[in-house]
Amino acid sequence: MGAAGLIDIKRRIKSVENTRKITNAMGLVATSKLRKTKKELLVNEGFVNSLEPIVKALSASFSKDDENIYFDGNKSEDKLYIVMTSETGLCGGFNANIAAYLNGLIGNEKANSKVMVVGNRGIGYIKRIGLDTVEEYVDISDLPTVKECKVIFEKALSMYISGSVSEINVVYTKFYSPVKQVPTSVKILPIERIEDKGHIYTIEPSVEIVLGDAINLYLKAKVRNLLLSSKCSEQSSRMTAMDGATSNANDLLSDLNLKYNRIRQGIITQEISEIVGGAAAQK
Helix, strand or coil: CCCCHHHHHHHHHHHHHHHHHHHHHHHHHHHHHHHHHHHHHHHHHHHHHHHHHHHHHHHCCCCCCCHHHHHCCCCCCCCCEEEECCCCCCCHHHHHHHHHHHHHHHCCCHHHHHEECCCCHHHHHHHHHHHHEEEEECCCCCCCCCCHHHHHHHHHHHHHCCCCCCEEEEEEEEEEEEEEEEEEEEEEEECCCCCCCCCCCCCCCCCCCCHHHHHHHHHHHHHHHHHHHHHHHHHHHHHHHHHHHHHHHHHHHHHHHHHHHHHHHHHHHHHHHHHHHHHHCCC
């Protein structure tokens, strides 16, 4: 391999260097977004945790003899799954893992399962496992707003109240740390009744109205909390994927530079040999 080989390797080195710059930059962006999303997640978790005891107290005040759709559900055989995926790619196996988890969760009950997908990239993965979507929510921001979560929740709630589905489950990737994210499912409706005989509350104007408002507020915050956790997991997966891609690019560059230097050294050695041979022939 001569000069032509050197040119080809040099072109490949340039290409890999450009790729490394991109993956390194994307890794840094993912790290920055993770920091912001994690901060918002902690704030939202505090809000959810402050609402939870209020909802429990209200549910304990509600008589078991009185029917309430938030606790008793309906007679539908269908279940709704809100699946939280990513808007963009380059995040490793993030979407594939959540789709595989959903597939295992539903099992043989696909006929009685309805799916709402949050995130553009997850739509294809969900359809590949043989599930159709009833709603698709795309272009969700990296820091999901209250308005975005409200739209998702209210559509799911309308399906539940109308009797189209008997359960609302959120399937998402729970964020534990930048190195640990686990696909998880959380049932948000119906809510389990809480018994609290030790306290008696006076609720105005009525327990039904206050309970309905409190549960709506709590569940909207809960959906946003789960979506923020999913976004943290997405950025962590992207950060890990880009770090791995950058590391692979560095390894490839080392191999290409070594190969380039060997060929170049061979060409130089050959040129020296030709010069020495020519000088010897002239004697």
